[in-house]
Amino acid sequence: MSSLLGSLKDKLSDSDDFFVIEEEFNQTKFEIIGVRSLVDLAKSLELIEKHVTTATLMHKGVLDYLISNGKKISKEHEIITAVLEGELILVFEDCENFVVSLEPIRVSLSRPVEQPTNGSVLQGPLNSFNEERLVNIGILRKRLVSDQLRVKDFLIGKRQKKNVSISYDAKSVNKKLLQKTIELLENGSEIELQSIQDLMKVLKLSPWSAVGRIHATEIPQQAASCLVKGKVVVFIDGFPFAYILPSTFWDIFILENDKNFPMPITVSIRVLRLIGVMIALIAPGLYVALVAVNPEVLRIELALSIAQSRNGVPYPALVEIILMLVILELIVEASIRLPQSIGPTITMVGGIILGQAAVEAKLVSNLLIIVLAATTIANATVIGYQNLITIRMLKYTILILASIFGVLGIMAGVFLICGYFASINTLGVPYLNMDFSKGDINSG
């Protein structure tokens, strides 16, 4: 026994919050091991005392009672993981190799369930997935009261173990997808899970995809509806999101919360998003195509006023628009990184002062500012930050093609993007899959 204790001490005693306390209750000697930063020690000791007293009162073996309240473990790495996860380990001196892990009273580290922060919900449920994985699953269970909701846990990581849970609706889940996901999660347990890229590595998805393969959502309603539609939801320790597998094309446009409105409104909101994506993709390219390559498409009055507004602009249209687009991207990135209190300042300086000054200084044309504003606003109608970045990136493809081939290039660009979308396949489910979006029960 002492050998086990010794090796535990060896491995963990470097941390000052690690503790080993010797205790004796009713002639039972044992040592309590834990981490002070995760365990409320005083209260936990009280708890153990209570357990032992209850056991004697009920005339039961102390050991048996403690086991019934916790669980018995024996392997050393399991013990270490349990300690690091904030459990209390009782090592009994009398009984060889007898270790009980006990759920202690923990130091409260998690926050209460809060509102979604990455996307606001209009007239819908306002709770969001918080950091704690179990809390997240709890929220989901509350949302989807069903005996078909299954949860499976995996431990992933070589040095740092991380808990990953997948949940699915046993009846409607796509069986092939589920089978593949479970298989990959089991096989990928050697990979350290620090980010979504790591998760993609575990799931053997290409990290070079321009489209988010895993759709992250904070909103329980969204996750619940995806489950019912046959998708799989992944929760990872410490990630305040539900990761929906696989992400499909319609995730860009369709939000479950839309259905909280009457149908005509739902449809028009979704059509609006579709228009938004088209504008965000095409508008910059169209500007370059019409100004530099195919001005004959414009009506003469418009052509003249554009020519007038571009008078004195030194750069060709492509350089001009890339210049402003890059500044715009910088503004967007900056306002994300900065504290919320500085955000509005950046917006004002970037939007009003810089935009106005760039026009006044004849660096860019008036029309370009309108095009940029329209692009950015239209871009923001997309659901999910990941999809927003995707659209933001893809518009450059169309922009470059438009600057070479004009209006024809825009056509080709849209065609290319459609082709790219069609080529994507996540865990056996095509990106342009329509089944999931319709909510059909797909029994594989």
Place this chain on the structure above:
Amino acid sequence: MVLKKLGLCIMFVFVLILAGCWDNKDINHRTMPVVLGITKNQEEYKLFLQVPQAARGQVRTTIVRETGSTINQIIDKMSANLESNVDLLHAKVIIVDRSLAEEGMKDLISGFMRSRDVPSKALMVISQNDIEDLFTALENQEHSEETVLLDFFEKNAGWNPQIPITRVWHVYHSIHSYTKDVSIAMISKGEESLCEFVGGAVIKNGKMVDMIDSDETLLYNAFNDESNQGKIEVMNEGSVMILGNRMNHDSKIVNGRPYFHSELRLNVMVLETKEDASREEIRKALTALLLERYDKMFSKIQLSEADILGIGQYFRKELSREKLKNWRSKYYPKLVFTQDIKINIQNEGNLRMPADEGS
């Protein structure tokens, strides 16, 4: 795999280099003439360009003149002299001198179609008087709008149903067709307004052979299913406004002689009546008026052997291509043309017709 990716990258760079984007010119570096005027002095063409130019928040019209032996040579000369590239893709109206039209525009139109610089959808117009005068007037007009000549033919601006809209490709088509000729709008410099519509030139094989007046061009437009909506007809009995028109045609060949029957249905609205004219009277008077016009126009164009109504098109199923070759000279002069006009008084204005009062 790496090689493949490298190859793709190199290909992409080549596409960028070879795609031809180096000669893209921004819109503000192009001179975009709206109106092209062409006249011929013996062997030399003279070209006028009306170029709207933006300066200090206002758009001003400037006229550029140049002479040369071919159109493209002139454009080249102009480009060299102007600070920006002449881009004819925006040319909307092409005005040709009457003398040039009578001499023949075959080479000119073929040149336009061949060079692809001038859009084939540009409108053709023939100027009755000297083209120099017209452009001088354009230049000197106060508060001149840059698109004044274009607006004259714009359906949502200054167009009227009697003005024929004929584009470059129509003319090109007529030159190479056995059975279809066109009529081109003719304008002259007006006293009050910049230009005045005087009628339609009858073009046969690219040459102007005759002229029809504005009442006849209305019928020409009706025949081509161009809407006549809004045109007001005045008779002794009153005046009516045309609300809609439809045409039905019937063709046959009997003993080698072509017969053509066409029926025009007009929806009209009564605007004015004189001396209590009844519906029937108005209908009769209008029919008589239009029939007379048709007869007059048809005999005129039949005489000049120019099939601007495109009647020959309806005989293509009866005549072989070999025979169609002689359509204009052999069959067309013999053609028997009958016209039916059905008038539907759709609207009597805010008053009831006097004849209906008793009922």
